[in-house]
Amino acid sequence: MSYFLHILLSNVLPIGIMISVGFLMGKKYSIHAGSLSKLVFNLFMPIFMFALLLEVSITWGLVLKVVLFSLSFTVLSAIAAEVVIRLRKYNAPMRGAMRNTILFYNSGNYMIPLNQLVFSGNPVTLAVQIIVSVIQNLLPGTYGIYNANAHKGKMTGAFKTILLYPGIYAVLAAVAIRLLDVTIPEPIYLPLEYISNATIALALITLGVQLSLLNLNIRYSDVLISSALRLLAGPLLGFGLVKLIGFDNLIANALVLSCAAPTSLICALIAMEYDNEPDFSAHAVLFSTVASMLTVTVTIFALG
Numbered sequence: 001m002s003y004f005l006h007i008l009l010s011n012v013l014p015i016g017i018m019i020s021v022g023f024l025m026g027k028k029y030s031i032h033a034g035s036l037s038k039l040v041f042n043l044f045m046p047i048f049m050f051a052l053l054l055e056v057s058i059t060w061g062l063v064l065k066v067v068l069f070s071l072s073f074t075v076l077s078a079i080a081a082e083v084v085i086r087l088r089k090y091n092a093p094m095r096g097a098m099r100n101t102i103l104f105y106n107s108g109n110y111m112i113p114l115n116q117l118v119f120s121g122n123p124v125t126l127a128v129q130i131i132v133s134v135i136q137n138l139l140p141g142t143y144g145i146y147n148a149n150a151h152k153g154k155m156t157g158a159f160k161t162i163l164l165y166p167g168i169y170a171v172l173a174a175v176a177i178r179l180l181d182v183t184i185p186e187p188i189y190l191p192l193e194y195i196s197n198a199t200i201a202l203a204l205i206t207l208g209v210q211l212s213l214l215n216l217n218i219r220y221s222d223v224l225i226s227s228a229l230r231l232l233a234g235p236l237l238g239f240g241l242v243k244l245i246g247f248d249n250l251i252a253n254a255l256v257l258s259c260a261a262p263t264s265l266i267c268a269l270i271a272m273e274y275d276n277e278p279d280f281s282a283h284a285v286l287f288s289t290v291a292s293m294l295t296v297t298v299t300i301f302a303l304g
Helices: 001-028 032-055 060-088 092-103 110-116 123-140 140-152 156-161 166-180 186-212 220-245 247-256 265-273 280-304
Strands: none
Touching: 001 166, 001 186, 001 280, 032 123, 032 140, 032 156, 032 166, 032 186, 032 265, 060 092, 060 123, 060 166, 060 220, 060 247, 092 140, 092 186, 092 265, 092 280, 110 123, 123 166, 123 247, 123 280, 140 156, 140 265, 186 265, 186 280, 220 265, 220 280, 247 280, 265 280
């Protein structure tokens, strides 16, 4: 019961309040959601990833194992998504949106604080979650953008869009700075820190603005399918993978818990940015976040 209340009060409720602020602002004022999404997606999110990579204490051996797990998990999730897509016979835009809402999950502002509670602030499990968070911010900015754009024209156009995503270069820059042991001057780092700290709030407000503009004429069965694969199949796939790869119990539990996260806000931002089923994506983010209050609690209980 304590986990349930913590998830409700420390994760779901604050997220809901921020989304509600955006919703009310969107209803009262003529706010252009597309402009907000451009700001979050091309400035705030890349700097958020950059700052995370600089601040976390990690070993490269752990990074490689977590990357192997995350990429394997993404491949298995993509296969599950493809089965659903073929059975449901979605059109091209919906195929990309469904893939994104299943593959990409909220491993940052939702899972990092939850990880600290469940594992009592253990630095190893926190490092694992932060590595997963960086990967889960980078993958949508590459493969997620491709999914949203592949049906619109030539493949070269989709790849060009990916190469223009600033998040790629933010991660490369952070890795280079760590390898070269470069110290960023405080007058430069402080503005980056301010922007990074504001990322989650602005992203959630942007989602709220988008929700205020929603077209409610969508198939809610699609939202339920997306959430079931994300919240129920995700932890089961994660459990099988940690057994197959061979992690120690503590890291294995941290990885399985990370797989139970709800659909990432980035999915809604990509859908808004590239006009690819934004209503469905926003609904999927909102519903999976609320439903995760129950499913994540069950996952934590199962992990013991």
